[in-house]
Amino acid sequence: MTQRKEPQTIPLAIAASLTWMATITGFALSRVDDTYAVGAFMLAYLFGGTLATRDAISDLLEGHVNVDLLMVLAAAGSAMLGHWLEGAILLGLFSTSNALEFYAMRRTRNAVRALMDMTPPTAHVQVGDTYLVKDVNDVRVGDMVLIQPGERIPVDARVIEGSSAVDQAAITGESAPVHKNINDDVFAGTINGNGSLIVEVTRLASDTTLARIVALVADAQNDQSDLQEFAEGFEGKYAVFVIAVSALVTLIPMMFGVSSGDAFYRGMTLLVVMSPCALVISTPAATLSALANAARRGILIKGGRALDTMGMIDTVAFDKTGTLTYGRPSVTDIVVFDGLDSASILATAAAVEQLSEHPLGAAIVAAAQTQAIAIPIAENLQAYPGHGVSAQVGDNRVALGNRRMMSLDGIALPQTALDYHRNLGAEGKTPIFVTVNRQLVAIIAVADALRPHVPETLARLRKLGVGRTVMLSGDTDHVAATVARRIGIDEVRADLLPQDKLIAIDELKRTGTVAMVGDGVNDAPALAKAHIGIAMGGVGTDVALETADVVLMSDDLTKVGYAIELSRKTRRIIRMNLTFALGVIAVLAVLNLTIGIPLTMGVIGHEGSTVLVILNGLRLLGYGGGWKNLIHHNSAPASTTKPRFQVIAA
Secondary structure: OOOOOOOOOOOHHHHHHHHHHHHHHHHHHOOOOHHHHHHHHHHHHHHHHHHHHHHHHHHHHOOOOOHHHHHHHHHHHHHHOOOHHHHHHHHHHHHHHHHHHHHHHHHHHHHHHHHHHHOOOEEEEEEOOEEEEEEHHHOOOOOEEEEOOOOEOOOOEEEEEOOEEEEOHHHHOOOOOEEEOOOOEEOOOOEEOOOOEEEEEOOOHHHOHHHHHHHHHHHHHHOOOHHHHHHHHHHHHHHHHHHHHHHHHHHHHHHOOOOHHHHHHHHHHHHHHOOOHHHHHHHHHHHHHHHHHHHHOOEEEOOHHHHHHHOOOOEEEEEHHHHHEEEEEEEEEEEEEOOOOHHHHHHHHHHHHOOOOOHHHHHHHHHHHHOOOOOOOEEEEEEEOOOEEEEEEOOEEEEEEOHHHHHHOOOOOOHHHHHHHHHHHHOOOEEEEEEEOOEEEEEEEEEEEEOOOHHHHHHHHHHOOOOEEEEEOOOOHHHHHHHHHHHOOOEEEOOOOHHHHHHHHHHHHOOOOEEEEEOOOOOHHHHHHOOEEEEEOOOOOHHHHHHOOEEEOOOOOHHHHHHHHHHHHHHHHHHHHHHHHHHHHHHHHHHHHHOOOOHHHHHHHHHHHHHHHHHHHHHHHHOOOOOOOOOOOOOOOHHHOOOEEEEEOO
16 A cells, blocks of 8 residues: 555545445445446446556556555456455455545644644734734844734744743643743744743744754655665565466466366455555554654654664763753852851852852852842952952952962861862862851852753663663763762763764764764764764754754753653554564465455455554554653753752851
């Protein structure tokens, strides 16, 4: 059974319905008058066989033999033998299964194409002092657009004014709305929450992230796996083989005295039962359903070949910075001495660091801002390269720095403070001493925070049979090893330059099927080198969309496990379909060659197996995997939540 090209000149469902109506009418008339019955059956042949005959002739003219030809020959043979009813039933079931196949394939494609309908046709564009409604295709980069509460966002843009929570599930698969502030990006097709936004357009309607997603998925659905390519190439050769075998089954018995009618009937039945309809549709029905399933969850898998390879992954390599961690420092701990208030300590430290340009200082300022702590004014910043900084905050001299800074200021550190310093450093964090008028008041620890659910993700991968997880990092051995211990990763390779990551991927590929997970920017070469490149946080990222085989549109690492699980489920369903289809062909063929079976039974067995294979593949549209309740989150780095703190006596 070949996949139909859209559009159909005669809707398949109507053709199937008319075929059955004519068949039932012919059966009823056969009880009264055979002449009228044959007329009704001829109509059934017309309705049910026109499209198949057209496609069979078209392929024959191009030098191909397809399944449609087998069905047409079998129906014609039945009519020649006077078995009009059986031929009509054959064409009725064949046209019905064609309609189901067409519906199934269209449904899987439309499941993704329907995303385009999420883009509003118009936008409220600023013109002078007012906002005018314009066709979204007339909106230009740089235009200011008003997004009212509850509206779908019509274009990719950057927030200029206002704040709101935006539902991005259509693109990223996140169940929780994402809060948007000034300078944050918003994407076409997403839904604004309760706040009004004024945004500046960054992409034309034809080039939005949503439009590129739909285009990528459309391309992916045309990219076939090796098994699917083999099945489609196999169809023509197998059809010729079936015709030849059926001819032999007809001719050889006649040479030994079997009546020509009986021999021809058995040959036509064999033609039907050995047709590879179910075999040919086994792979695309499952593959397209899985691709649509993944896309709806914010996972873009670029074709059947990538989907198939994902199921064979036994080694997963992760970039550290930006993938396992957020890629920017944040405050993780505040150890406060002498019973002082942690909020006032953080405010004082932030006042000094607000004058600094150091990334660690920016993390302290961000922690204070996130907790809505008022930051006082600092003056006379002095920087001590490699040591720290100091400044005047009110009447106090405040200094922040490392142990060398403390020595420079002549500050004797108590053993308790040294113990905290050592323990925090052993956790891979950077401890910063805070002094006021040369008195130690606190230690603030800063680190590149882990993304949520990293240990759970790694544990899930192991349960899925991924035998090796590897961290590839440009950080020092100590920092990388500390992070690895915290998350439970199997192997660490540190101090790596980009070219070193390529060498590492090559080495890993010698012993397994390797997926590389990175942020899609500086990891692009390694993503391309691995068997499967998985780019995380691809929403709005051109490099990720173009380089990786799999793109996670959000920063949700749990989707790595889901993608692998979905791929393995797809492979199981394809194997199940192929085994079932081959089994039905074998059983029906053996029964026909030995005891003989009615053509009607052969038709029902053949078409029934095709329908069951299609329905089995469609199950993947609603598949949720072992993680039926995926952990969707919109977590922020540790700097956006209150750091843990302890108050101790000096």
